[in-house]
Amino acid sequence: MTSVGAAFPAMWRELAPIGRHTGSGGYRRYAWTPADADCRAWFRSQAEDRGLAYETDRNGNQWAWLGDPAAGDAVVTGSHLDSVPDGGAFDGPLGVVSSFAALDELRARGARPRRPLAVVNFVDEEGARFGLACVGSRLTAGQLSPQDARALVDADGVSLAQAMEKAGQDPDAIGADPERLARVGAFVELHVEQGRALDLLDRPVGVASAIWPHGRWRFDFRGEANHAGTTRIEDRRDPMLTYATTVLAARKKARLAGALATFGKVAVEPNGVNAIASQVRGWLDSRAADEDTLAEVVAAIEQAARERGARDGVEVSVVRESFTPVVEFAHELRDTLAALLGAGAPVPVLPTGAGHDAGILSAAVPTAMLFVRNPSGVSHSPAESAAEDDCLAGVSALADVLEGLACR
Secondary structure, eight states: OOGGGGHHHHHHHHHTTTTBOTTTSOBOOOTTSHHHHHHHHHHHHHHHHTTOEEEEOTTSOEEEEESOGGGOOEEEEEEOOOOSTTBOSSTTHHHHHHHHHHHHHHHHHTOOOSSOEEEEEOTTSSOTTTSOTTHHHHHHHTSSOHHHHHTOBOTTSOBHHHHHHHTTOOGGGOSOOHHHHHTEEEEEEEEEOSSSHHHHHTOSEEEEEEEOOEEEEEEEEEOOOEETTTSOGGGOOOHHHHHHHHHHHHHHHHHHHTOEEEEEEEEEESOOTTEEOSEEEEEEEEEOSSHHHHHHHHHHHHHHHHHHHHHHTOEEEEEEEEEEOOEEOOHHHHHHHHHHHOSSSOOOEEEESSOOHHHHHTTTSOEEEEEEOOSSOOOSSTTOOOOHHHHHHHHHHHHHHHHHHHOO
């Protein structure tokens, strides 16, 4: 790493305060909010400071180009800047900051790109506001219809279309962008590892092999509201009991199958301390190494919910809100990355259970991922961390990859 490595900590300090909640210490950078606008302004300023050609595409994704975008066969890198509720500093932003720093590193090396290079910030990757992950990349890849996207609604009843319009983005323009994707020859996303595999291997950087299939399901439990202090236990139709039993069943079914299942969001009506709930709505996130196992786990959780609901006099309905099949990253590109980074010792190649824009785009363009060590393994939390030396190692690795792909 040359002295240009100083650019990374400077960018990191500039971005760090944006959207940070003083109480939790986590980030609330939700799509199409003022915090998101500040992040987007930061991205644009970084592009313009480097003399890169800046543009926003029809779906609100931001692009910064070195070279002619129309030339085609571009090498693109980047990630996202939005967050989950009270998320950590590294999930998403590490990839964007590292991408700009890697371009700086290439220039410091005197590398001359033979292919266009670009840094991208995909909008609304986490889905924290509207409930669907990877909206920007899904729209671009044609995996989400404009009609369905515009109809997404946040907790306050604001639609995605309304939020985009308020932020100055035209919601009528959103949709598939095959011409743009046709110009991309490879997409490489750097991301903090959301787990401890690299830490256990004592390695700062790794290459992704695949993304587990994953999805989100909404479980609705409908019972009968009543007085908590006067209604006999025998007369209750309490959906909270059914929901609680389903949460425990999810843990058990996932553990037995070697999968993951999490109820991380819940809404209760009427949500009174002295009232039996009339409805409980819970959102299940489930992931597994293969699609058959995932389907079996979710089916088993649904069956457990319905069986308990029948005992409790509670109606149960289940809606799949999103699903991403298993992603095997392009083997040739993955192996190229491993070869570029494995001169001293073989670079770790590992799967992940977390979804990413690279996974969405993999159906349309060759994609690959680099992971940077997370010593605690904690993610989607203010405790998420990565050592500066490891971050700089990630920048160096990404610069090596970009040089190998675009400059040779």
